[in-house]
Amino acid sequence: MDLKIAVLPGDGIGPEISAVGVDVMSAVCEKFGHNVSYEYAICGADAIDKVGDPFPEATFEVCKRADAVLFSAVGDPRFDNDPTAKVRPEQGLLAMRKQLGLFANIRPVQTFKCLLHKSPLRAELVDGADFICIRELTGGMYFGEKYQDDDKAYDTNMYTRPEVERILKVAFEYAMKRRKHLTVVDKANVLASSRLWRQIAQEMAPQYPEVKTDYMYVDNAAMRMIQEPKFFDVMVTENTFGDILTDEGSCISGSMGLLPSASTGTSTPVFEPIHGSWPQAKGLNIANPLAQILSVAMLFEHFDLKEEGNLIRKAVDASLDANVRTPEIQAEGGPQYGTKEVGAWIVEYIKSAY
Ligand code: IPM
Ligand code: MN
Numbered sequence: 001m002d003l004k005i006a007v008l009p010g011d012g013i014g015p016e017i018s019a020v021g022v023d024v025m026s027a028v029c030e031k032f033g034h035n036v037s038y039e040y041a042i043c044g045a046d047a048i049d050k051v052g053d054p055f056p057e058a059t060f061e062v063c064k065r066a067d068a069v070l071f072s073a074v075g076d077p078r079f080d081n082d083p084t085a086k087v088r089p090e091q092g093l094l095a096m097r098k099q100l101g102l103f104a105n106i107r108p109v110q111t112f113k114c115l116l117h118k119s120p121l122r123a124e125l126v127d128g129a130d131f132i133c134i135r136e137l138t139g140g141m142y143f144g145e146k147y148q149d150d151d152k153a154y155d156t157n158m159y160t161r162p163e164v165e166r167i168l169k170v171a172f173e174y175a176m177k178r179r180k181h182l183t184v185v186d187k188a189n190v191l192a193s194s195r196l197w198r199q200i201a202q203e204m205a206p207q208y209p210e211v212k213t214d215y216m217y218v219d220n221a222a223m224r225m226i227q228e229p230k231f232f233d234v235m236v237t238e239n240t241f242g243d244i245l246t247d248e249g250s251c252i253s254g255s256m257g258l259l260p261s262a263s264t265g266t267s268t269p270v271f272e273p274i275h276g277s278w279p280q281a282k283g284l285n286i287a288n289p290l291a292q293i294l295s296v297a298m299l300f301e302h303f304d305l306k307e308e309g310n311l312i313r314k315a316v317d318a319s320l321d322a323n324v325r326t327p328e329i330q331a332e333g334g335p336q337y338g339t340k341e342v343g344a345w346i347v348e349y350i351k352s353a354y
Contacts, residue, residue: 024312030351031350054089104263139238168197259291289339
């Protein structure tokens with residue numbers, strides 16, 4: 001298969017994990033005879049510094065003509081501490097999502113046996129937890145009408161029927177491919193937008209009679225995720241709730257550095273870790289590249305290249321088992337590995353696998 005990949009390293013630890021992701025991608029393509037090419041583009045604070053725009057038109061063009069985008073992270077403390085900044089790195093990420101029509105954000109929460117003790121939850125609660133959060137990504141408060149002056153501000157949480165229908169369709173289809181249990185997360189006891197979601201979900205559910213569909217208020221879902229993470233199989237929710245719940249979900253695994261995501265929609269799909277740019281770690285070679293590497297696995301799986309995805313997952317498991325881990329998940333007294341070393345080990349594993 002020919003694969004044209006747009007690579008957007010971004011800010012902070014982005015370039016370091018991006019380099020590892022590309023190496024892994026290349027190793028897998030070589031092994032399976034795929035013809036991969038890369039086109040690099042700027043985004044985030046890096047792009048603000050260079051051209052004054054966190055998602056320049058040229059970057060959009062690179063993304064549009066690619067088969068997939070391998071994205072890393074954006075964000076810079078220079079902007080975080082300045083509420084009056086007119087342009088922010090995160091706007092680049094939002095512009096990318098909107099312009100590529102990436103309405104469905106798939107965030108799997110999985111656990112690794114050898115890292116159960118890293119979770120803040122008791123191992124028996126976490127062991128075997130495996131669910132997917134499907135987050136609506138181009139609507140709701142993130143993109144609704146906004147207003148701000150010194151005395152008043154608001155963000156509008158607007159959803160239209162087609163927006164809700166298309167994301168619920170994705171969710172029902174995921175549930176069909178998995179354990180056939182869908183939880184629709186909303187705040188229908190308070191919010192009109194949530195009531196529309198619930199109404200449409202109830203209309204659609206009979207089309208998927210094999211799927212057990214239940215409805216849960218977001219406050220309750222936040223609690224249930226901690227009390228009984230194994231309850232969930234597929235959950236679907238609107239943009240803001242999904243943002244919050246997926247950070248919570250990442251804790252279940254024991255490190256934010258482990259969780260990948262895929263965003264799909266009407267144009268080129270994007271594959272990225274769910275963690276941010278961790279500016280304090282920039283250049284220190286300590287960032288965990290596994291979320292980025294697993295994003296590459298999701299990229300292959302998106303194109304139905306299952307063996308390729310599996311090999312990456314096997315390599316990641318093997319690296320953890322062999323104690324080849326970055327500092328935050330390192331076994332006590334274990335050997336020291338950096339971003340690059342973990343990446344190189346995994347590339348070697350892929351090359352020598354048969
Ligand atoms: C995420 C991030 C982004 C979001 C930020 C960086 C704008 O937190 O991908 O979850 O809120 O969507
Ligand atoms: Mn977030």
